[in-house]
Amino acid sequence: MARIENLNLSQQVTNELGRAIIAGEFNAESGLPTEAQLCDEYGISRTAVREAVKMLAAKGLISSRPRQGIRVEPASNWNLYDTSVLKWMLDSSPSMLVLKEFLQMRMAIEPQAAALAAEYGTDEDIQHIADALDEMNKAAADPKASMHEADLAFHTSILFASRNRFFFQLRDFIRTALSVSIQHTTPAKGNDMGVAEDHAKIYTAILNRQPERAKNMMTYLIDEAMTFIEAEIKGAK
Amino acid sequence: MARIENLNLSQQVTNELGRAIIAGEFNAESGLPTEAQLCDEYGISRTAVREAVKMLAAKGLISSRPRQGIRVEPASNWNLYDTSVLKWMLDSSPSMLVLKEFLQMRMAIEPQAAALAAEYGTDEDIQHIADALDEMNKAAADPKASMHEADLAFHTSILFASRNRFFFQLRDFIRTALSVSIQHTTPAKGNDMGVAEDHAKIYTAILNRQPERAKNMMTYLIDEAMTFIEAEIKGAK
DNA sequence: GGCAATTTGTACGTATGTATA
DNA sequence: GTATACATACGTACAAATTGC
Numbered sequence: 001m002a003r004i005e006n007l008n009l010s011q012q013v014t015n016e017l018g019r020a021i022i023a024g025e026f027n028a029e030s031g032l033p034t035e036a037q038l039c040d041e042y043g044i045s046r047t048a049v050r051e052a053v054k055m056l057a058a059k060g061l062i063s064s065r066p067r068q069g070i071r072v073e074p075a076s077n078w079n080l081y082d083t084s085v086l087k088w089m090l091d092s093s094p095s096m097l098v099l100k101e102f103l104q105m106r107m108a109i110e111p112q113a114a115a116l117a118a119e120y121g122t123d124e125d126i127q128h129i130a131d132a133l134d135e136m137n138k139a140a141a142d143p144k145a146s147m148h149e150a151d152l153a154f155h156t157s158i159l160f161a162s163r164n165r166f167f168f169q170l171r172d173f174i175r176t177a178l179s180v181s182i183q184h185t186t187p188a189k190g191n192d193m194g195v196a197e198d199h200a201k202i203y204t205a206i207l208n209r210q211p212e213r214a215k216n217m218m219t220y221l222i223d224e225a226m227t228f229i230e231a232e233i234k235g236a237k
Numbered sequence: 238m239a240r241i242e243n244l245n246l247s248q249q250v251t252n253e254l255g256r257a258i259i260a261g262e263f264n265a266e267s268g269l270p271t272e273a274q275l276c277d278e279y280g281i282s283r284t285a286v287r288e289a290v291k292m293l294a295a296k297g298l299i300s301s302r303p304r305q306g307i308r309v310e311p312a313s314n315w316n317l318y319d320t321s322v323l324k325w326m327l328d329s330s331p332s333m334l335v336l337k338e339f340l341q342m343r344m345a346i347e348p349q350a351a352a353l354a355a356e357y358g359t360d361e362d363i364q365h366i367a368d369a370l371d372e373m374n375k376a377a378a379d380p381k382a383s384m385h386e387a388d389l390a391f392h393t394s395i396l397f398a399s400r401n402r403f404f405f406q407l408r409d410f411i412r413t414a415l416s417v418s419i420q421h422t423t424p425a426k427g428n429d430m431g432v433a434e435d436h437a438k439i440y441t442a443i444l445n446r447q448p449e450r451a452k453n454m455m456t457y458l459i460d461e462a463m464t465f466i467e468a469e470i471k472g473a474k
Numbered sequence: 475g476g477c478a479a480t481t482t483g484t485a486c487g488t489a490t491g492t493a494t495a
Numbered sequence: 496g497t498a499t500a501c502a503t504a505c506g507t508a509c510a511a512a513t514t515g516c
Contacts, residue, residue, distance in 0.1 A: 080406045
């Protein structure tokens with residue numbers, strides 16, 4: 001087992017098992033090994049195994065009952081909005097179809113978030129969006145720089161400006177989706193200026209308190225990414 | 238501690254602590270009691286406490302480090318889409334403002350889900366929507382019946398028909414939001430027929446594979462609920 | 475660097491519940 | 496039905512690691 005610094009034993013085991021479960025390494029029929037077997041396998045105490053099991057159960061991946069052992073829960077019960085679960089999923093199946101589902105979610109969340117930001121965001125919130133946009137422009141002007149981080153900050157700051165905790169809570173989800181998305185939709189450093197301009201239109205709409213316009217601009221932005229992905233899916237066939 | 242059947246010790250403690258944390262019963266500065274104190278307080282072993290702590294940590298509510306003790310994480314780190322966390326939140330602060338945030342999320346998710354259902358839902362998926370609609374109509378015709386359950390089933394079946402795991406994953410969130418919403422927006426048994434008709438329009442659009450129309454009809458439906466809530470918020474001032 | 479406090483990890487024993495013979 | 500076997504649930508006790516003073 002790869003020892004990860006700064007993580008205690010049960011967290012490391014949680015990571016290992018979580019990854020393995022989502023990768024489908026355990027037959028749904030036969031279930032997981034018993035606690036005792038896991039102890040042997042990882043060379044750790046039962047306490048550590050039990051704590052890892054509890055963490056995975058809290059994330060909806062497994063359930064354990066006496067005599068029945070530890071069982072993998074159906075995938076529909078998994079907490080997909082848990083950061084760890086999300087990471088394990090992308091590690092195991094980075095398929096285009098998952099990416100499309102990601103984008104469909106972004107298409108639901110982000111335009112609405114932009115509209116809410118235009119309506120409810122404080123001046124300070126909007127300033128943070130402006131800051132992120134500045135960083136994007138700097139990166140676009142510099143051929144060596146990457147605007148990846150600034151892009152993430154831009155979208156996150158809009159979620160925050162929505163002043164709705166449920167939208168902001170999805171920041172890790174959106175960041176993850178966006179990161180994977182960028183790797184597929186930005187083939188080269190050619191169109192950075194265009195991308196930055198599209199983002200600027202969203203910011204302007206929010207600054208001018210135009211919710212509908214902000215929503216439409218965001219929809220347009222994500223739709224562009226969707227077009228890329230759908231083309232790739234078709235091309236792969 | 239209220240003993241709940243069918244839940245093991247650590248899960249019961251998890252519930253108690255989770256509720257208390259979200260209710261803000263622990264000072265963010267001083268943090269939580271130590272493991273030993275919790276053992277005394279609940280009269281249980283450290284094993285049970287530790288497992289509860291691990292479950293709460295998995296949900297993002299707390300973190301525990303040597304010498305620092307158990308600390309409440311900032312609310313922005315809480316896993317709001319975890320069913321338990323959601324339940325604890327509603328138990329502690331059932332305010333109108335939270336309800337409005339709920340509706341803003343529904344406004345983002347459900348219209349998009351309806352559009353996806355119209356585009357990708359299988360015939361069987363759509364049949365399930367029809368079944369739920371039938372139940373709603375029956376309840377609307379019967380003055381003694383409640384269409385609450387059928388209403389929940391209708392919205393859930395659309396999430397399922399979206400054929401996107403991230404949308405369907407939000408079923409508990411939507412159901413919870415809808416349940417609370419119904420209690421505030423349906424003052425009496427007067428308008429059930431009208432409600433059923435609005436739902437029927439969504440179904441028809443999905444059946445006829447009209448994504449945009451399905452989206453618009455769903456937006457209209459949720460907007461009606463939003464109007465109720467905003468009126469109540471203003472009225473309370 | 476050493477000391478004290480506290481969490482973390484380990485070991486083992488008993489209890490309880492459930493499936494199978 | 497009943498008994499038995501087995502796996503998890505729960506508890507106590509102790510050793511180790513980490514941190515703050």
